[in-house]
Amino acid sequence: MSAEGRAVKRGGRLRRLLGRPDEGETGEDLAADPAAVPCTRIGDCAGTAAGRPVVHVTGTLRAVRERSVAGMPALEARLDDGSASLNVVWLGRRAIPGIEPGREMVASGRIAVTDGRAVLFNPRYQLQARGQE
Template structure:
């Protein structure tokens, strides 16, 4: 009987909770399962490994004269990925899930960034 009640409670929660909040929780849980660091905990100068979803991807973005800039969100914070000297990178597109490695820096506006990160596309 408790199993049926638990199932009904979980189903009701899934139907009534905010889908964006559920996505945030799933991304955060997935990052924890892979052993990746949470973006919110990472500090400038630190070597990082993060898992997240690309929210936006821009080629030749403002402030990035010849490069690709993408926003990676892991459920806790966003980090800008910058590939200098690239016009396009196959597989780097909005909605794609990535595992990235690199040294965390900052953009001119103070937000977190990783320049020329190593990346693996996750499925």
Template sequence: MADAAPEPSARPLPRRGRIAGRGFVERITIFPRSEAARFAAMVALNEDASASGSSGQIGTHVRLVWTGQRKISGVDPGITLAFEGTVSTVDGIPTVHNPRYEIIGRREESL
């Protein structure tokens, strides 16, 4: 079975707006040194995510991108984190740039 990127949810996020969410990091992306410094994490959202000022509902995945960072200490696959920021769609994926975040713990610890 091929490891494909998650499909955008049938329940769309707003095209642009504030979002607060909580979920676990499924995977991270570390970009090569030949590109601008950035670090990305794909987060599978829990049901308690919310968008302000939007009639759309929350999707199942959001990409978090930290610009100017090659690594975010503690943000690794399997951890649960809470985050908030402004979401926009980049390459068809809901994306939050430079979010505020709090590391909650590892997924297996919260079960």
């Protein structure tokens, strides 16, 4: 196996080091250091839904509610960064510890448009530590 092939198995680190985008990237860098991931303003994400690239956004959770999607539970939150807001939805979840109004969060995923609104379904996320908000 080539060196690059081994690197891809280890999470695509070589591709990132060489500056080549990793196809199908899911925001795995988010878990390592969310502050190091460049974030897109939510207001600029509306036009990205067509190509569906992975976006990294940060903001404050303004509202959180449980609802039903296609008969299954879902937790929905509104993430706002001052430029705009988007819905963040975790399917199959009724609650997630720490997901509450007022918390700062970094989220990563592919934008979808549902009922005319930008939505991140089942994103990778990291809550900012309290006191750093």
